[in-house]
Amino acid sequence: MTHLIFLFISFLGLLCRNGRPAENAGLSNTAWQPICGISTELGEVPAGAKHEAQAMLAYVNKLQLAAARASVYISKHKYSKQTAQALILRAYYITKASKAMNHYETTALQSHLAATSAASYLKGRLDDFMAVLEGVSGTNNRCLLKATSQDAGPTRTGNNLDGTPCSLKPPSMDARPYTSSKITKDGYQQLLHGSDNSAQQIQGNVGTAKCRVLKYHHSSNGWADTAPQGTPTAMAGYLKLDTADSNVNFEEAATLKGSSGGATTAWQTAHRTITALERAAGDKYRNATNKPSERTELTALTEATKDPSSQNTAAANTELAKLFGDDTAEKLQEAEHAISREKIPATTAGLDGEKMLGEIEDIAQLEKLQYYYDNELHKTMQSLKKQLEEAQKPKQQSPEQKEKECNEAGDEKTACDNLKEKGCVFNQAGEANKKCKFDATKALKSEVSLPQSQTGGSESTTEKCKGKPQGECKSPDCKWENNACKDSSILVNKQFALTVVSAAFMALLF
Structure with missing residues (x-):
């Protein structure tokens, strides 16, 4: 009997010390610290999304710079052996940059915006x-408790509550890496769930601190006027208010990361978008290190150079090995390094000092250099074209030259008659040894052009040899070629034109 009386008195003492559960509903540190942890990590998501976006765009910019450098190299060495390597590398860089940018615009950007939006919204609801x-706070009012064994509240110092990060401020947008530790594929870590008060320690063990904000019922300790209908929630559905003069409880973990919607939609959306955040470490934003034939962009480019009517079925690795010297990553890197190490003289297109292409990080400067070398090439080609046109253009003889040519027939009428197509006429009454004279009127009527080749000889454009049989096709005027008799002056002019063209392209090469 004495033992039972002792237990009864002890129980009464406990009630006096703790008070009724309805009056002790403040959240202990075991409940609010995990909430602060989730809020803090949610605040890191926008900065992390910005960091990933910047890394992705930096990769695209790197490829664009590489393509621009290759373009400068190509313009500077238009016909060198290494230009073929630079051509395919430029196309490769542009293709990779285009793919990465397309992925960013259609997928990554949406991922970053969705995660930023969901994280910011949920953080706002919690904060x-x-x-x-x-x-x-106050003598008998406190909703956050320092620990489970006392009524004292935590002390705020800057962004911390009793040393626990809990800023309750908008997310920072200063880009920095985001590492998920509390928001994982498995759900939200360390949060309390359910309504087992003894396990969750929702309230303190002493009886002075009260938090009627959490008590939605109509007793003297609650703030409802009549019997409550339903269960109101706070913190986007995570915290369920007390409706039965007992204690609050927390939503189950599975519901917070699921897809059922309802009051916890903000939690579900944040979990889905944050765990699916697009990262720059993916294959689309990483430099390839494998051999050329294993890079799909390069193999696709080799197909572009194949003649559709050709029976050539050489594998891509054969084509790439021929282009780079071998189908290895090292050979491809050699070609890339050759472009990067190409020296550009000082003052070229406004360049401040001699630099290697790989040292130039300004796209605008690279575009200036490409324009400079393209323009120099254009001017050279125009000059050579003009020279070639001048070389191929028939040169008209002066009247004096034509008169001299006719006079060479002297007083021989037969010899002068043979020159009638050149405008020569025989004048019996003419000056001795100059009876064969040039008649400009007759030459005009005959519509005869008298070109003079660059070799110094004069040749008529009339094809004297056309139609002659092989036996009669003899030099110096005629030559048998391709089963036809052709005027040798035409062949001489063609050979000269080819010589000029060859000289022009040799000048470009060196």
């Missing part, structure tokens, strides 16, 4: 109610 709970 808003946490600020209310933190603001409830």
Whole structure:
């Protein structure tokens, strides 16, 4: 009997010390610290998304710079052996940059915006109610407890509550890496769930601190006027208010990361978008290190140079090995390094000092250099074209030259008659040894052009040899070629034109 009386008295003492559960509903540190942890990590997501976006765009910019450098190299060495390597590398860089940018615009950007939006929204829902709970303080009023064994509240120092990061401020947008530790594929870590008060320690063990904000019922300790209908929630559905003069409880873990919607939609959306955040470490934003034939962009480019009517079925690795010297990553890197190490003289296109292409990080400067070398090439080609046109253009003889040519027939009428197509006429009454004279009127009527080749000889454009049989096709005027008799002057002019063209392209090469 004495033992039973002792237990009864002890129980009464416990009630006096703790008070009724309805009056002791403040959140202990075991409940609010995990909430602060989730809020803090949610605040890191926007900065992390920005960091990933910047890394992705930096990769695209790197490829664009590489393509621009290759373009400068090509313009500077238009016909060198290494230009073929630079051509395919430029196309490779542009293709990779285009693919990466397309992925960013269609997928990554949406991922970053979605995660930023969901994280910011959920953080706002948590922070808003946490600020209310933190603001409830006084002799007998407190909603956040320092520990499970006392009524004292935590002390705020800057962005910390009793040393726990809990800023309750908008997310920072200063780009920095985001590492998920509390928001994982498995859900939200360290949060309390359910309504087992003894396990969750929702309230303190002493009886002075009260938090009626959490008590939605119509007793003297609650703030409802009549019997409550339903269960109101706070913190986007995570915190379920007390409706039965007992204790609050927390949503189950599976519901917070699921897809059922309802009051916890903000949690579900944040979990889905944050765990699916697009990262720059993916294959689309990483430099390839494998051999050329294993890079799909390069193999696709080799197909572009194949003649559709050709029976050539050489494998891509054969084509790439021929182009780079071998189908190895090392050979491809050699070609890339050759472009990067190409020296550009000082003052070229406004360049401030001699630099290697790989040292130039300004796209605008690279575009200037490409224009400079393209323009120099254009001017050279125009000059050579003009020279070639001048070389191929028939040169008209002066009247004096034509008169001299006719006079060479002297007083021989037969010899002069043989020159009638050149405008020569025989004048019996003419000056001795000059009876064969040039008649400009007759030459005009005959519509005879008298070109003079660059070799110094004069040749008529009339094809004297056309139609002659092989036996009669003899030099110096005629030559048998391709089963036809052709005027040798035409052949001489063609050979000269080819010589000029060859000289022009040799000048470009060196």
